Amino acid sequence: xxxxxxxxxxxxxxxxxxxxxxxxxxxxxxxxxxxxxxxxxxxxxxxxxxxxxxxxxxxxxxxxxxxxxxxxxxxxxxxxxxxxxxxxxxxxxxxxxxxxxxxxxxxxxxxxxxxxxxxxxxxxxxxxxxxxxxxxxxxxxxxxxxxxxxxxxxxxxxxxxxxxxxxxxxxxxxxxxxxxxxxxxxxxxxxxxxxxxxxxxxxxxxxxxxxxxxxxxxxxxxxxxxxxxxxxxxxxxxxxxxxxxxxxxxxxxxxxxxxxxxxxxxxxxxxxxxxxxxxxxxxxxxxxxxxxxxxxxxxxxxxxxxxxxxxxxxxxxxxxxxxxxxxxxxxxxxx
Amino acid sequence: xxxxxxxxxxxxxxxxxxxxxxxxxxxxxxxxxxxxxxxxxxxxxxxxxxxxxxxxxxxxxxxxxxxxxxxxxxxxxxx
Numbered sequence: 001x002x003x004x005x006x007x008x009x010x011x012x013x014x015x016x017x018x019x020x021x022x023x024x025x026x027x028x029x030x031x032x033x034x035x036x037x038x039x040x041x042x043x044x045x046x047x048x049x050x051x052x053x054x055x056x057x058x059x060x061x062x063x064x065x066x067x068x069x070x071x072x073x074x075x076x077x078x079x080x081x082x083x084x085x086x087x088x089x090x091x092x093x094x095x096x097x098x099x100x101x102x103x104x105x106x107x108x109x110x111x112x113x114x115x116x117x118x119x120x121x122x123x124x125x126x127x128x129x130x131x132x133x134x135x136x137x138x139x140x141x142x143x144x145x146x147x148x149x150x151x152x153x154x155x156x157x158x159x160x161x162x163x164x165x166x167x168x169x170x171x172x173x174x175x176x177x178x179x180x181x182x183x184x185x186x187x188x189x190x191x192x193x194x195x196x197x198x199x200x201x202x203x204x205x206x207x208x209x210x211x212x213x214x215x216x217x218x219x220x221x222x223x224x225x226x227x228x229x230x231x232x233x234x235x236x237x238x239x240x241x242x243x244x245x246x247x248x249x250x251x252x253x254x255x256x257x258x259x260x261x262x263x264x265x266x267x268x269x270x271x272x273x274x275x276x277x278x279x280x281x282x283x284x285x286x287x288x289x290x291x292x293x294x295x296x297x298x299x300x301x302x303x304x305x306x307x308x309x310x311x312x313x314x315x316x317x318x319x320x321x322x323x324x325x326x327x328x329x330x331x332x333x334x335x
Numbered sequence: 336x337x338x339x340x341x342x343x344x345x346x347x348x349x350x351x352x353x354x355x356x357x358x359x360x361x362x363x364x365x366x367x368x369x370x371x372x373x374x375x376x377x378x379x380x381x382x383x384x385x386x387x388x389x390x391x392x393x394x395x396x397x398x399x400x401x402x403x404x405x406x407x408x409x410x411x412x413x414x
Binding site: 071130131139142241242244249282290296298314317321328 | 340341342344346348350352356357360361380384385396399400403406407
């Protein structure tokens with residue numbers, strides 16, 4: 001009989017390894033398959049505008065789903081099923097958007113359905129952790145859950161503007177989120193969160209600059225929705241928001257400037273312009289929407305790699321703020 | 336230098352989240368309205384708490400919008 005700590009370590013190693021290895025070893029085959037099928041898009045930020053296959057979502061989902069199903073057999077907890085179902089529904093919503101051009105309202109509205117498994121399987125609590133204490137808001141919290149999943153999904157979707165950024169942000173932000181789940185949540189949710197981290201690390205290998213594959217809407221929506229589902233099931237909603245602040249800021253900047261839910265492709269005036277030496281510069285147009293990238297290049301043009309590094313630095317900074325918040329919350333709630 | 340400005344924005348957003356959380360726990364959560372002395376009071380209290388919480392979030396969003404506008408105007412010399 002294994003001791004509880006050894007047992008958790010064994011389960012964590014199994015789910016982490018399976019998710020990582022599935023994505024890492026199947027992705028090269030899937031890249032070749034997508035190229036053969038002609039499922040490619042141009043990378044406009046490169047000089048030769050290479051054709052990059054898209055979407056990586058199906059293999060990402062496969063890695064996560066296999067690990068979660070195995071985890072469910074090891075630790076039969078309904079929260080694992082709820083997180084998996086939310087992720088699968090978000091993937092389907094994203095995959096529809098990958099295959100067909102859908103209107104701007106489609107993703108946020110359809111993602112509300114992805115929140116349903118959390119409600120139906122009661123994978124949520126009734127108290128919201130608010131750093132200095134928790135608040136009992138049983139009815140308001142249900143509405144909050146229906147909002148969190150679409151917001152989280154679209155937040156990751158809208159930061160997927162440069163090579164490696166969406167996956168890099170998820171990797172960085174997952175660390176404080178998982179630490180928070182370990183402290184304020186439970187073992188099952190923590191274990192269910194590991195496949196998201198490790199499959200994203202494997203995907204980053206192919207998504208980092210220069211990208212060999214793009215995650216697509218199916219990849220980014222499933223990651224965002226899973227992040228949101230983990231934050232809800234792990235009683236770490238506020239910590240999850242703080243860890244993801246650069247991406248949240250990007251969504252907020254965009255929405256507050258265009259003042260409606262609209263696809264990036266439908267924006268007439270682009271927030272950034274491409275210079276002759278393939279750097280990104282801020283648009284001077286007053287009609288152009290505000291985005292995180294536009295703020296970063298406001299002082300002068302930067303290359304794609306330089307911008308990605310600045311976004312990662314911001315993500316590390318917000319993750320440190322999330323860790324400080326965990327310490328404050330631990331003092332007020334756990335102590 | 337431009338990155339320091341964005342760090343500042345992220346830091347201010349974090350401070351606002353902390354302050355709002357503090358306000359919700361210390362001021363809004365303990366609110367209790369006694370009018371009818373039955374379960375209706377519970378609903379009235381919840382409704383007032385929800386209005387307070389939403390009001391604070393709307394104020395936060397509006398403040399962040401103003402900060403963003405100033406930052407962009409300053410950096411991009413927009414009119």
